[in-house]
Amino acid sequence: MITIKSKREIELLEKAGHIVYLTHKYLEPLVKPGISTEELNRLGEEFIISQGATPSFKGYEGFPYALCISVNDEVVHGFPSKRKLKDGDIVSIDIGACYKGYHGDSAWSYKVGGITDEDKYLLEHTEKALYEGIKQVKPGNHIGDISNAIEVYATKHNLGIVKELVGHGVGTTVHEDPEVPNYGIAGKGPRLREGMVIAIEPMLTLGSPDIYVDSNDWTVITDDGSRSAHYEHTVAVTSDGVKILTGDDKYGER
Ligand code: MG
Ligand code: MG
Numbered sequence: 001m002i003t004i005k006s007k008r009e010i011e012l013l014e015k016a017g018h019i020v021y022l023t024h025k026y027l028e029p030l031v032k033p034g035i036s037t038e039e040l041n042r043l044g045e046e047f048i049i050s051q052g053a054t055p056s057f058k059g060y061e062g063f064p065y066a067l068c069i070s071v072n073d074e075v076v077h078g079f080p081s082k083r084k085l086k087d088g089d090i091v092s093i094d095i096g097a098c099y100k101g102y103h104g105d106s107a108w109s110y111k112v113g114g115i116t117d118e119d120k121y122l123l124e125h126t127e128k129a130l131y132e133g134i135k136q137v138k139p140g141n142h143i144g145d146i147s148n149a150i151e152v153y154a155t156k157h158n159l160g161i162v163k164e165l166v167g168h169g170v171g172t173t174v175h176e177d178p179e180v181p182n183y184g185i186a187g188k189g190p191r192l193r194e195g196m197v198i199a200i201e202p203m204l205t206l207g208s209p210d211i212y213v214d215s216n217d218w219t220v221i222t223d224d225g226s227r228s229a230h231y232e233h234t235v236a237v238t239s240d241g242v243k244i245l246t247g248d249d250k251y252g253e254r
Contacts, residue, residue, distance in 0.1 A: 002169060002177045004195035009102065010236055013170065013197055017104030017234050017245030019051040019097040024108055031110040033087045037069040040093065041080035048097045056096025056103045056174040063218065068094035068107075075162055075203050075211055075220040075228040076107075087113030090123065092230040096174050103174040105199045106246035107232035119227060122206050125157040126229035129202040133182075137200075137235055137242035141192050147184030150202050154182070160209030162228070165220065167201045170234045192237045197245070201232030 005013065026047050027040055045066035048055050055066035063077070070078030070092040071085070078092070085091060094107035109123050132153040136145040146167075154161050167180030178190045182202045207226025214221055222228055234245045 002190060002196060003171055004193060005171060005197055005236070006195070009171070010195070010197070012100050012102040013104065013234070013236065014243075014245045016053060016097050016099035016102045017106070019048060019053045019099055020095045020104040020106045020234075020246045021248065022051065023047050023095050023097065024093070024106065027093060028110065031085065031091060031112060033113045034084055036082050036084050037071065037078070037080040037091070038082055040069055041065050041067045044093070044095060048095075051097070053097040053099040056098045056105065057094070060174060070094070070219065070228075070230065072227050073222045073225045075205070075222060076165060076230055077218040077220055079216055079219060085112045088115055090115060090119050090227055090229065092228070094230065094232065098174070101172050103170050103172070104246050105170055105174055105232060105234050107201060107230045109229040109231060118206060122159065122204065122227060122229045125154070125159060126202055126204040127231045129153045129159075129204060130200060130231040130233060133200045133202065134233065134235055134242055134244065137192060137198075137237055139192055139194050139237055139239065142187055143178055143180055143189035143192070144184045145186050146200060147181045147189070148186040150200075151183035154202065154204050160205035160207060160226070162203040162205060162209050162211055162220070164211060165203055167199045167232070170197045170199050194237050194239050196237045197234060199232055199234045201230065203228060203230045
């Protein structure tokens, strides 16, 4: 069931989203060669708690950590560990925070030190694919318009689309209806209405989009070892378009 949020609920979702944004901004300068993903997780968790929120993912369906931190060929749901980031890595950090019962969910991919032109291309165009999706958010459009815009953009840029994982509604639970796939047909799927809140999250790869799940039962990894990026915002459908709840709301920037 797709829920329509009240003005008060949108305010709480915006507050949760802002805490997620601040957590990204806090961690961004710490993403450097030598830091372990476990350390980033600990610092992120402490920061979320310092803001009066709790990490949405910790304990969610048994996920054991506050943040999902996925390195290189890991697409999503990476387990923080003693693994130290190295120059040339790319790392996707997915952050969820719950404030007064309402969630925010946003992922960004970061470069570690100097990265290859190919990896820069992957990061740049996965982020742009997210904004292509966000541009389609307005009352009267359909989920399929978002999905199609991401698919068309990713395909045009020769990036693989991981299809097994999708965006989702966000509210008093971090994952709710509707599903927001990263591929689809324009004009199809649920119609967008003012008060709907959804997370849009393209997961794109440099190689084949085929994936497998690690023996930890969580971490999604590319079959061919190619690198993957993940960008996600939680957004609200407003009377005249869209509001990004997990950004600084400067459209298309951060
Ligand atoms: Mg999400
Ligand atoms: Mg997420």
